[in-house]
Amino acid sequence: MTIEMHPIGYVRTDHKGEMPRHFSVSQVKGTLEIDKKYEKGLEDLKVGQDIAVIFYFHKSKEFSLENIRQVPRTKNYKKGVFSICSPRRPNPVGMSVVTILDIKENLVFVQSIDMFDGTPILDIKPFWGLNKK
Amino acid sequence: MTIEMHPIGYVRTDHKGEMPRHFSVSQVKGTLEIDKKYEKGLEDLKVGQDIAVIFYFHKSKEFSLENIRQVPRTKNYKKGVFSICSPRRPNPVGMSVVTILDIKENLVFVQSIDMFDGTPILDIKPFWGLNKK
Numbered sequence: 001m002t003i004e005m006h007p008i009g010y011v012r013t014d015h016k017g018e019m020p021r022h023f024s025v026s027q028v029k030g031t032l033e034i035d036k037k038y039e040k041g042l043e044d045l046k047v048g049q050d051i052a053v054i055f056y057f058h059k060s061k062e063f064s065l066e067n068i069r070q071v072p073r074t075k076n077y078k079k080g081v082f083s084i085c086s087p088r089r090p091n092p093v094g095m096s097v098v099t100i101l102d103i104k105e106n107l108v109f110v111q112s113i114d115m116f117d118g119t120p121i122l123d124i125k126p127f128w129g130l131n132k133k
Numbered sequence: 134m135t136i137e138m139h140p141i142g143y144v145r146t147d148h149k150g151e152m153p154r155h156f157s158v159s160q161v162k163g164t165l166e167i168d169k170k171y172e173k174g175l176e177d178l179k180v181g182q183d184i185a186v187i188f189y190f191h192k193s194k195e196f197s198l199e200n201i202r203q204v205p206r207t208k209n210y211k212k213g214v215f216s217i218c219s220p221r222r223p224n225p226v227g228m229s230v231v232t233i234l235d236i237k238e239n240l241v242f243v244q245s246i247d248m249f250d251g252t253p254i255l256d257i258k259p260f261w262g263l264n265k266k
Contacts, residue, residue: 001140001190006223007134007136017140038223041201042215044212045215051215054226054228056136068174072254082171083176083177085259090174090256091187091253091254091255095228120165126216
């Protein structure tokens with residue numbers, strides 16, 4: 001089974017230097033520039049809200065089974081790929097929870113990003129409910 | 134740009150009746166049956182840990198721009214597709230946070246699922262760090 005996806009927009013940021021390794025430790029600001037044709041889909045998102053951004057690791061090297069265990073950036077030993085956040089994974093899909101600072105037309109200004117400038121965005125979802133578990 | 138993905142496994146559940154509408158209100162149990170070739174990628178996942186499961190909404194009807202605003206199950210008015218969890222979205226990709234009950238070889242037994250039996254799984258990620266934000 002092959003599943004095809006297409007970007008709904010791109011991450012924009014002018015952050016210089018190394019990108020924080022995870023959204024939970026990032027204060028980097030940036031913009032989710034969504035395709036104008038999807039602008040009405042952003043209605044009802046609110047300033048201050050957390051959203052999950054699903055994206056494509058467009059700079060990731062191709063995955064092979066040699067990468068099924070990898071040494072994460074913060075460790076000195078290998079771990080299974082599904083227990084770490086490495087961009088080199090069977091499907092190079094990422095997920096970050098970011099906070100909305102502002103919304104103007106098709107632009108969503110956010111904080112806590114850990115994606116590179118130019119990252120293709122696949123989806124935006126409201127992120128809620130984890131505290132209810 | 135077209136991005137191609139392939140399932141790493143499938144959700145299995147024998148839950149009968151309506152599926153809970155969101156993982157945060159679900160106590161449904163099931164199994165993530167991961168392709169044997171990726172079994173070593175599950176190493177280091179722990180019982181009790183929350184994981185984010187990225188999956189493909191394989192039963193979703195095709196999205197068109199008429200669906201850019203939809204009436205969610207719990208409301209009687211339309212909302213933008215990116216502020217709701219509808220499976221009918223530009224890229225039919227879902228994300229649920231579930232809790233690991235047990236792991237045996239290529240099988241991950243979990244609680245809190247809201248996906249149908251047979252749902253193709255695209256990725257598993259450790260879910261941590263939101264409390265640090």
